Amino acid sequence: MNKDAVAGERSLKGIAVYPGIVIGKAHLVDRSKVKILYQYLVNTEHLNDEVERFEEALRVVEKEMLSLKNGMAEKLNDLGFILDSHLMILKDSMLRDSTIRTIRDEKINAEWALKKSLDKIREVFEQIDDEYISNRISDVENVTERILRTLSGKSQQSLSEIDKRVIIVAHDLSPADTTELNIGRVMGFITDVGGRTSHTAILAQALEIPAVVGLESATHAVADGDLLIVDGSTGVVLVNPDDSAIIYYQEKKLQLEDYRSSIARQGHLPAVTPDGQHISITANIEFLEEVAAVRDYGGVSIGLYRTEFLYLRSKAFPEEEDLFEDYREVAELMVPEPVNIRTLDIGGDKFVSKLEISKEMNPALGLRAIRFCLKQPGIFKTQLRAILRASAFGHVRLIFPMISGLQELLDAKKILAEVQEELDRDRIPYDDKMEVGIMIEIPSAVVMADVLAKHVDFFSIGTNDLIQYSLAIDRVNEYVAHMYQPYDPAIIRMIVQVVEAAGKEGIRVNICGEMAGDPLCIPILLGLGLDGLSMNPRSIPLIKKIVRAMPISQAHDDLEKIKALHTAEAVQQYLWERTGGMFPELREKGYL
Amino acid sequence: MEVIRRLKIRNSLGLHARAAAKIVELADRHESQLLLEKDGRQVDGSNILSVLTLACPKGTEMEVRTIGKDAEALMAEIDALFEGKFGEN
Known part of the structure; x- marks a missing residue:
């Protein structure tokens, strides 16, 4: 019986991008927007507290960004400038001073005032003809989202703070997210979107971590802390599998590792x-x-x-x-x-x-x-x-x-x-x-x-x-x-x-x-x-x-x-049949 | 003290994000205030978003104003930055 298809309570199928099997706990990366609370503040004392609360949030975010920058994985150093520009935006008067002014003048809470600042900045950026510059608004949004999260007391979903070995479950991973990754703690990745050449796939291949992308609904089907089996050879992901599935995949994992080492043992043959x-x-x-x-x-x-x-x-x-x-x-x-x-x-x-x-x-x-x-x-x-x-x-x-x-x-x-x-x-x-x-x-x-x-x-x-x-x-x-x-x-x-x-x-x-x-x-x-x-x-x-x-x-x-043959698809198909025909077990195990 | 000078953007990329960041860095390092004016719009040179929103392509001329104790030193560095095409080649 082909157990891959039926095992487990819930199974998802996506695109396998790096072979190997991992069994571990899910770490759900929640990138949903924070709900904003709108509040009027009546007395001046509250306004001062509100300004102080906002400034404290800025300090917290600044500290987080600096520690991210220092702890960034060496392989990802190229992405450091993203954090530098975010630090500058954090101090920008269009964001900082304007929000503080709005809290005082309009007597509203920090979240609301910050949202108003963002809207104003967005308006200015939308009028810029230069697409490269107007697209920088995404950096401002990213920074604002961080401040809002801090204000709301919702813990920052920082990938750098993961302290156990986990399987990352995300809608998508952006280059900015990956700057935060503590690579040693990541056993595998699964994402809703992406294909064989998406950023997540390239990252998984570079780090040699099993990964499945394009699962469509992984972030809905998986809750934080769920037990997952990720088969990076077939693209199958099992959520809270039963014992028999776990035993089956542990066995399959061993076989895969055996196969890998049997190939490695033949490495010395001419x-x-x-x-x-x-x-x-x-x-x-x-x-x-x-x-x-x-x-x-x-x-x-x-x-x-x-x-x-x-x-x-x-x-x-x-x-x-x-x-x-x-x-x-x-x-x-x-x-x-x-x-x-x-x-x-x-x-x-x-x-x-x-x-x-x-x-x-x-x-x-x-x-x-x-x-x-x-x-x-x-x-x-x-x-x-x-x-x-x-x-x-x-x-x-x-x-x-x-x-x-x-x-x-x-x-x-x-x-x-x-x-x-x-x-x-x-x-x-x-x-x-x-x-x-x-x-x-x-x-x-x-x-x-x-x-x-x-x-x-x-x-x-x-x-x-x-x-x-x-x-x-x-x-x-x-x-x-x-x-x-x-x-x-x-x-x-x-x-x-x-x-x-x-x-x-x-x-x-x-x-x-x-x-x-x-x-x-x-x-x-x-x-x-x-x-x-x-x-x-x-x-x-x-x-x-x-x-x-x-x-x-x-x-x-x-x-x-x-x-x-005149298209890349035709060439790939030919090669797939050719090499796959000679080595069916390579195809089966996700090496091709 | 106040220094005013007209400077021209000479680098081919114009005043993009990294060039703007260099201006902000300089402004942050000096006590004096830095103001940039283009087409009657004046912005504070220590704010990256304001500098960016000036949206200056190559060839743009702007009026640069530095006000404060080290106004001359700041202007000299800004001048060198513009002259050196923000370090682009």
Whole structure:
């Protein structure tokens, strides 16, 4: 009997966005509006008390915001400016002084007066033509709601105050909500709205927390403290399940974990296709400490070492010596296997505290990565020196990120040559045969790949940015995120073009975006004859398992058929049937 | 002491939320009062919402007035902020 469908008193079905089963207590996030009480106050003494009550509420809210800001999860630091602007709004005279004046002049209670201030502000904002500015009213509403909650004595539904491990139940989670999340306390998420690419889904995937979205009525069907079973593989959520359902799901949870570890145990088997082709499966890492995980999961080398962490960690720019020590250690740990070190791939806006650079409206298209480095050659040279010095201690390769055309590449190589000369002069050893490659992640670089290929030793295709720039999709914008599609035929054509251009010059191509770790994409990537797939270490065992079952000859056929499909849906459907047909158990368990 | 100057918004984004926040930060750091006037409408430069509602695109000229002990210092910093396009590139 298929128990998934019938077990439990109440069961809900939504969209599964991260596999795994969790059993735990519900924490209902109530975002309903506070009911406002309207009251006239008759004597002056009451008015003074009312003003004091309002000011006290402002102090409480300010304190809350400051503690949120300080306790914000590191992964979410980008969202800090939202809280900063909320703090400024809290002190704004249109909100603060005007409310106090209204309490005194109209002899009404603080809630009512505050509501009047909000209405006035809303009126002003509605008249502004600039949509970007008029939309800021949502920030004012958010702040007002917090003050009203505090005034009403209704406790602030702060996600940061959760003190037990719980399953979050919400209508939706906004980026502002997630700034408050105490990640260690969240076992799972379920939400009324959202899809596979909604903000909640992306968050669940980033944090590896089972989640089901698009349940429609979760916040009505679930009460705070209810026992929930969330099956992030099938999208089923059970509310207050009976004992037999709990036993059944505990068993299923164990099986799922067993299955996961059985895949992990096979991680050390070589990635060789049934027809004998050896595929290089490598790891993307961010910290030195991840090298151990790479080995555990069966990765042979480091396909992409992101170097941003040391720059974001402290207020000052890192010293050459610190960078060198870090790079040398990774290189030495991996000897004789290669470590591909990518130079700084970060926006200038990340360095607001270090350099006087403003926040940009459109950072993805702004001063970042190689552009930032070419503009700040001092910072760039320090990193290049550290990488070159580390190359004397292992097999180091260099990757320049975000190259958009030949001139940028030549400029970067010129600076590299200058650094090499300096090292020669100082008699500091480095590997003078160190290979230099570029990230292919901007559409213009795809178009010019034949030219760029003459000047580098290899290409590394960064699919995440390539998809974002090609399809003009900001994947954290929930209104368009569903259009972020690795299966889009345009993306596949671009990758084909890059592989062909590289083939003409005889240089290697590997792929290091999320596509490389997506089980569905493997037929495409093998069919293209890529030299390597680089991915999150945790994805390695599963991808290897698929590679070991997929003959190259068949992947070639698949690719030809896929090239004839002209929508992302058709490609995805094809891949789903293809990989799902080969591995029904992966489909069943929510891995595809 | 009172200083008055006409300043022009030179950054391409105009006076958006982050630029407005920079003005408010400066105003908060000084004792003197900061007033911004555009098309006959004058607002207090220490209030983010008021500054935002001026809705100034690129090229807008406004009259900036600082009043108080450190009026000159505040004006110098505001001037530099406008001149430096609010730190945009």
